[in-house]
Amino acid sequence: MNVTVVDHALALSHLTVVRDKKTAPKEFRHALSQLGTFVAIEATSKMELEDFQVETPMMTTVGKRIAKQIGLVPILRAGIIMVEPVLDLMPSSEVWHLGLYRDEATAEPIPYYNKLPAGRPVDVALVLDPMLATGGSACMAIESMHEWGVEEVLLLSVIAAPEGIARVNAEFPETALYTCAIDDRLDENKFIVPGLGDAGDRVFNTIV
Numbered sequence: 001m002n003v004t005v006v007d008h009a010l011a012l013s014h015l016t017v018v019r020d021k022k023t024a025p026k027e028f029r030h031a032l033s034q035l036g037t038f039v040a041i042e043a044t045s046k047m048e049l050e051d052f053q054v055e056t057p058m059m060t061t062v063g064k065r066i067a068k069q070i071g072l073v074p075i076l077r078a079g080i081i082m083v084e085p086v087l088d089l090m091p092s093s094e095v096w097h098l099g100l101y102r103d104e105a106t107a108e109p110i111p112y113y114n115k116l117p118a119g120r121p122v123d124v125a126l127v128l129d130p131m132l133a134t135g136g137s138a139c140m141a142i143e144s145m146h147e148w149g150v151e152e153v154l155l156l157s158v159i160a161a162p163e164g165i166a167r168v169n170a171e172f173p174e175t176a177l178y179t180c181a182i183d184d185r186l187d188e189n190k191f192i193v194p195g196l197g198d199a200g201d202r203v204f205n206t207i208v
Ligand code: PRP
Pocket: 075, 076, 077, 078, 079, 100, 101, 102, 103, 107, 109, 129, 130, 131, 132, 133, 134, 135, 136, 137, 138, 164, 190, 198, 199, 200, 201
């Protein structure tokens, strides 16, 4: 499995902001969104282009555009924060939400929302989820993409645990992962450490 860790100096600085437990929701959302931009730029840098004719004020010349239909697939809830920054980079992308939550006892993902249009898949899916912990959610999302008929699936995260990478690699070795950090491990509750806590709760300020 191809794993790319974004090590841009600004990304590492934003990463520290999201790790800091004192960071307030507004700043947390902003930093996580910025990290979405960095990861997406890296993930799309070699995207296939096609030529087309464009008129400058002076003459006709050859322009470039992304050749394939891109789909952004945020995993609810935390993946939502990555949609806008990635959509800013690729405004013609489709957005297809997947609702998954981790069962607290087993840490296995439970699906609760999926409205993918049967028979009309995108060419390339960018699965968006800031956290790759056990890898269960990512694997379920990738499986949904394959069932939908997507040719190529890229996984965009912010923090990944070695256990999650190993699981995705075992089940879907052809999937490329882009992340900003590979953390130490999972703790006894299957949370990434050092990590950043629960991304969904910190994005939506639902820590109870
Ligand atoms: C978190 C996180 C990922 C998933 C990662 O979501 O945002 O989606 O867990 O864990 P995994 O790799 O072990 O599957 P959570 O289930 O807490 O839902 P939420 O985003 O609604 O908070």
